[in-house]
Amino acid sequence: MRWPGGPLRGTALLPASKSESNRALIIRALAGGGQLSNLSEANDTQLMSRLLAHPAAPEFDAEDAGTVMRFLTAFLAATGRHASISGTPRMLERPIGVLVDALRQLGADIEYVGREGYPPLQLRGWQARGGAPLSVRGDISSQFISALMMIGPLVPGGLHLQLTGHVGSRPYILMTAALMRHFGAEVDVQEREVHVAPQPYQPADYAVEADWSAASYWYSLVALAPEGSQLHLPGLRRQSWQGDQAIARLMEPLGVHTEFVDDGVVLRQTSERAARVAMNFTDCPDLAQTIAVAAAATGVVVDMTGLESLRIKETDRILALQTELAKFGAGMAPEGKDMFRVSAERLHVQGQTVETYHDHRMAMAFAPLALRGRLTVNTPAVVRKSYPFFWEELRQAGFEL
Numbered sequence: 001m002r003w004p005g006g007p008l009r010g011t012a013l014l015p016a017s018k019s020e021s022n023r024a025l026i027i028r029a030l031a032g033g034g035q036l037s038n039l040s041e042a043n044d045t046q047l048m049s050r051l052l053a054h055p056a057a058p059e060f061d062a063e064d065a066g067t068v069m070r071f072l073t074a075f076l077a078a079t080g081r082h083a084s085i086s087g088t089p090r091m092l093e094r095p096i097g098v099l100v101d102a103l104r105q106l107g108a109d110i111e112y113v114g115r116e117g118y119p120p121l122q123l124r125g126w127q128a129r130g131g132a133p134l135s136v137r138g139d140i141s142s143q144f145i146s147a148l149m150m151i152g153p154l155v156p157g158g159l160h161l162q163l164t165g166h167v168g169s170r171p172y173i174l175m176t177a178a179l180m181r182h183f184g185a186e187v188d189v190q191e192r193e194v195h196v197a198p199q200p201y202q203p204a205d206y207a208v209e210a211d212w213s214a215a216s217y218w219y220s221l222v223a224l225a226p227e228g229s230q231l232h233l234p235g236l237r238r239q240s241w242q243g244d245q246a247i248a249r250l251m252e253p254l255g256v257h258t259e260f261v262d263d264g265v266v267l268r269q270t271s272e273r274a275a276r277v278a279m280n281f282t283d284c285p286d287l288a289q290t291i292a293v294a295a296a297a298t299g300v301v302v303d304m305t306g307l308e309s310l311r312i313k314e315t316d317r318i319l320a321l322q323t324e325l326a327k328f329g330a331g332m333a334p335e336g337k338d339m340f341r342v343s344a345e346r347l348h349v350q351g352q353t354v355e356t357y358h359d360h361r362m363a364m365a366f367a368p369l370a371l372r373g374r375l376t377v378n379t380p381a382v383v384r385k386s387y388p389f390f391w392e393e394l395r396q397a398g399f400e401l
């Protein structure tokens with residue numbers, strides 16, 4: 001792919017939020033009704049929708065979708081299903097023990113088919129128990145906590161979670177609480193405690209917002225594009241439940257200003273770039289790849305912390321970033337405990353090929369480098385997980401693909 005030159009301008013279409021969509025689908029199934037509009041086109045959402053259409057199926061394939069694996073396991077357990085649930089080879093390397101332990105304490109009969117602590121799982125019904133507080137680690141994946149919260153209204157006496165460890169991805173926990181309340185649940189989230197009352201969900205309608213994580217790639221494109229670039233992204237809200245709205249703040253030092261307009265945002269490139277910044281991704285891990293590549297390309301040195309969960313996502317994202325950034329003369333070096341410094345003297349884009357490691361975010365995070373030279377992205381179809389029409393939008397924006 002390559003960019004023909006000149007500023008980047010126009011409007012780009014975003015997919016709807018897959019995190020909101022996948023929560024709304026689970027909650028609606030438990031509420032027994034409600035109209036969901038603007039559901040995501042992402043494969044992760046299409047998959048969730050298809051699987052929930054046949055809840056009595058004997059086998060479920062969560063593919064490479066973490067939210068599907070974790071949310072559906074809790075849903076199937078709490079609704080007393082007898083079924084197996086599996087996924088891609090990578091999914092079988094992503095932990096699920098914290099969730100299984102908690103579900104067992106709530107009365108679910110679950111067995112590991114293979115390795116202890118990992119999918120695939122065999123579910124054999126549930127004899128609901130409730131009442132006692134459950135201690136749940138918050139430092140592996142917030143998806144375990146969200147999964148438990150969503151079945152909370154079905155737990156006799158309600159659900160009481162005590163969160164231990166350093167809680168990551170907290171905005172996703174708050175998003176879960178917000179959507180549950182929208183469907184009539186009573187949820188209270190404190191620093192280390194979550195309470196869900198045993199009050200049934202009510203059917204409700206919900207219109208899903210556009211996806212801020214997907215928007216991050218357009219922020220990066222505006223940051224790297226020639227002077228005078230500006231872009232309109234419809235569908236994003238100023239009041240958002242998505243923690244990845246943090247991209248608006250994180251991209252200021254990389255030279256992108258956000259203006260909220262009636263129907264979304266307008267991004268403008270500014271000439272004000274920081275020489276060096278520190279950023280923590282504990283609350284927004286999915287933005288780390290976007291920022292790492294954009295920082296390397298704009299010459300901003302970024303000290304990144306809060307990256308612990310990146311090693312257990314679609315791929316080991318730290319290793320993938322280090323390997324692929326090195327091809328462009330950029331580095332992501334460990335600096336003491338838990339910190340990585342991204343820096344590049346001068347980034348050279350001259351015909352390199354980016355590997356994507358079955359990770360949609362690797363493909364989309366590196367794509368903006370095409371503004372600086374000819375670039376090949378291997379297995380581009382990986383974007384289907386969250387943003388199936390990403391390449392089509394780039395073509396519309398003027399890229400030669």
Ligand SMILES: O=C(O)C1=C[C@@H](OP(=O)(O)O)[C@@H](O)[C@H](O)C1
Pocket residue numbers: 018019020067140141142143146168169172285286309
């Ligand atoms: O709940 C969610 O929708 C998500 C939570 C985050 O995962 P972790 O909680 O595992 O960090 C995030 O990375 C993922 O893309 C979506």
Ligand SMILES: C=C(OP(=O)(O)O)C(=O)O
Pocket residue numbers: 064065066067068286313314361386
């Ligand atoms: C980590 C991600 O998704 P999941 O955990 O739901 O597979 C992601 O979309 O970046």
